[in-house]
Amino acid sequence: MTIALQKSADAAATPVTASATIVPLSQPRASNVQTKLIPAAKEWAATLIPPIITVGALLLLWQILCMKPGATLPSPSRIWTDAKDLIVDPFFVAGPQDIGLGWRILTSLQRVAVGFGLASIVGVLLGALVGQSVWAMRGLDPIFQVLRTVPPLAWLPIALAAFRDSRPSAIFVIFITSIWPIIINTAVGIRNIPQDYRNVASVVQLNQLEFFWKIMIPSAAPYIFTGLRIGVGLSWLAIVAAEMLTGGVGIGFFIWDAWNSSRLSDIIIALIYIGIVGFVLDRMVAFIANIATRGTQAA
Amino acid sequence: MAYLKIDHVDKVFSRGNRETEVLKDIVLTVEKGEYVSIIGHSGCGKSTLLNIVAGLTPATQGGVLLEGREVNAPGPDRAVVFQNHSLLPWLSSYDNVKLGVDKVFGRTKSRAERHDWVMHNLDLVQMGHARDKRPSEISGGMKQRIGIARALAMEPKVLLLDEPFGALDALTRAHLQDSVMALHQKLGNTVLMITHDVDEAVLLSDRIVMMTNGPSARIGEVLDVPLPRPRKRLELAANATYLKCRQRVLEFLYERHRYVEAA
Ligand SMILES: Nc1ncnc2c1ncn2[C@@H]1O[C@H](COP(=O)(O)OP(=O)(O)O)[C@@H](O)[C@H]1O
Ligand SMILES: [Mg+2]
Numbered sequence: 001m002t003i004a005l006q007k008s009a010d011a012a013a014t015p016v017t018a019s020a021t022i023v024p025l026s027q028p029r030a031s032n033v034q035t036k037l038i039p040a041a042k043e044w045a046a047t048l049i050p051p052i053i054t055v056g057a058l059l060l061l062w063q064i065l066c067m068k069p070g071a072t073l074p075s076p077s078r079i080w081t082d083a084k085d086l087i088v089d090p091f092f093v094a095g096p097q098d099i100g101l102g103w104r105i106l107t108s109l110q111r112v113a114v115g116f117g118l119a120s121i122v123g124v125l126l127g128a129l130v131g132q133s134v135w136a137m138r139g140l141d142p143i144f145q146v147l148r149t150v151p152p153l154a155w156l157p158i159a160l161a162a163f164r165d166s167r168p169s170a171i172f173v174i175f176i177t178s179i180w181p182i183i184i185n186t187a188v189g190i191r192n193i194p195q196d197y198r199n200v201a202s203v204v205q206l207n208q209l210e211f212f213w214k215i216m217i218p219s220a221a222p223y224i225f226t227g228l229r230i231g232v233g234l235s236w237l238a239i240v241a242a243e244m245l246t247g248g249v250g251i252g253f254f255i256w257d258a259w260n261s262s263r264l265s266d267i268i269i270a271l272i273y274i275g276i277v278g279f280v281l282d283r284m285v286a287f288i289a290n291i292a293t294r295g296t297q298a299a
Numbered sequence: 300m301a302y303l304k305i306d307h308v309d310k311v312f313s314r315g316n317r318e319t320e321v322l323k324d325i326v327l328t329v330e331k332g333e334y335v336s337i338i339g340h341s342g343c344g345k346s347t348l349l350n351i352v353a354g355l356t357p358a359t360q361g362g363v364l365l366e367g368r369e370v371n372a373p374g375p376d377r378a379v380v381f382q383n384h385s386l387l388p389w390l391s392s393y394d395n396v397k398l399g400v401d402k403v404f405g406r407t408k409s410r411a412e413r414h415d416w417v418m419h420n421l422d423l424v425q426m427g428h429a430r431d432k433r434p435s436e437i438s439g440g441m442k443q444r445i446g447i448a449r450a451l452a453m454e455p456k457v458l459l460l461d462e463p464f465g466a467l468d469a470l471t472r473a474h475l476q477d478s479v480m481a482l483h484q485k486l487g488n489t490v491l492m493i494t495h496d497v498d499e500a501v502l503l504s505d506r507i508v509m510m511t512n513g514p515s516a517r518i519g520e521v522l523d524v525p526l527p528r529p530r531k532r533l534e535l536a537a538n539a540t541y542l543k544c545r546q547r548v549l550e551f552l553y554e555r556h557r558y559v560e561a562a
Binding site: 196 | 374
């Protein structure tokens with residue numbers, strides 16, 4: 001008994017020899033498949049199967065409801081036959097206005113990128129100003145609070161009058177729609193910078209610019225990204241609506257055009273595209289936020 | 300001429316039309332290389348006084364002189380170690396220290412020299428191994444060590460410590476006290492430290508400044524601690540001078556200036 005104890009103590013004290021005797025055994029490898037692969041597969045199944053079932057059930061219900069002769073909306077099978085080209089190939093080009101939905105989405109995304117990009121830069125700067133200066137907040141906050149409630153499309157006539165062109169007008173609508181949550185969240189983030197960090201900055205004597213980059217932005221990053229995430233969602237909402245009115249090759253105009261020529265199936269496909277892209281945009285910002293703010297929360 | 304002089308400082312906080320006088324007529328001089336502790340009950344205005352010296356809070360009356368010159372704005376010549384470490388959570392230990400080094404020595408030291416200086420200061424507090432760790436990945440004692448390294452790396456004329464060990468457990472605290480004592484011995488810094496721990500004050504200080512309770516707190520008594528350095532906490536436990544000093548501070552805090560709310 002004592003000898004056995006002695007032995008195990010020795011083994012514990014010299015792990016190198018202990019592991020050397022274990023390596024040749026093949027058992028750990030076999031269990032590796034069991035302990036890693038199978039639970040992973042189970043997890044995948046657990047996340048994938050429920051949505052597949054619900055989507056299947058909804059499609060079935062939809063099919064049953066819209067199969068009747070007097071149905072006003074097309075059934076899934078009808079959509080498949082009507083709009084097969086749009087579904088299977090997002091990137092075909094058959095003429096100036098006859099292109100795949102992928103191209104249209106890309107055009108819309110391009111506008112969103114410009115409008116939302118500008119809104120991000122201006123929004124963070126204005127938010128920093130409002131969050132940092134009591135007077136700027138008193139002066140600007142009431143204006144922001146009123147303007148942010150204006151619906152996106154209400155800006156369009158003014159933009160069209162000012163720019164006399166539909167392209168910059170659509171971009172302006174995106175900009176003005178998405179900037180408010182960015183400003184407001186950034187300002188809250190800046191106001192919530194702990195006094196400790198400000199003290200550190202003063203002792204080290206950071207100048208305004210260094211304070212902005214080294215303290216403000218990282219400290220407010222979680223708030224800023226919340227604003228950006230709301231903003232990107234609003235942009236995507238606004239671009240579809242704006243394009244319906246301004247024309248061009250974007251996805252919004254495609255829907256309007258399809259409505260005017262009674263292509264209901266095309267509209268439904270476009271809606272699905274828009275939903276998926278909006279979802280991906282949201283997840284992208286969330287993903288970037290996750291990476292950028294990793295470890296920035298105070299312990 | 301005194302190295303650091305707190306010259307008749309009053310501090311009144313006014314919120315709306317209510318005014319509270321926190322500090323009243325504080326006069327204190329600290330010599331170069333001296334280790335001075337300020338002790339007093341919670342809320343009496345110790346942090347306020349330290350912040351005034353640091354330049355983070357303006358004094359209502361009076362001022363602070365460092366080497367004969369008035370200082371009324373924060374600067375790296377009076378580096379602060381804050382009670383709750385105040386490390387920037389998005390920076391590694393190395394970058395936290397480097398932030399100050401780059402500002403203070405940006406002109407006078409090359410990039411390589413600054414790197415060496417950051418590492419040197421991390422090594423001084425035995426934290427060289429944690430250089431790439433973020434504050435959330437290290438223990439409270441380690442964070443406080445990094446905070447001390449950050450302050451030391453600025454080569455301050457006066458090192459200001461605001462209850463630097465207050466949030467730590469007893470063992471870690473003793474460890475850090477020994478480190479700070481060794482650093483003081485080695486570097487000869489001028490230190491102004493706030494504490495509410497009597498043993499800590501006696502162990503570390505050359506002089507102990509005892510503050511009366513607020514509002515309108517003032518300096519009640521200043522006690523010299525004539526213990527030779529280097530000091531060893533175990534040997535001091537039975538040292539007559541040590542016990543006498545300890546007794547004096549205890550009497551001040553718990554008899555003559557008892558904390559009324561706590562009673
Ligand atoms: N910015 C402030 N405004 C108003 N009162 C303050 C402010 N900072 C501190 N005080 C008050 O001053 C007193 C002393 O605070 P402090 O210096 O933090 O005490 P200590 O560090 O000794 O515990 C407290 O009563 C506190 O409420
Ligand atoms: Mg305090």
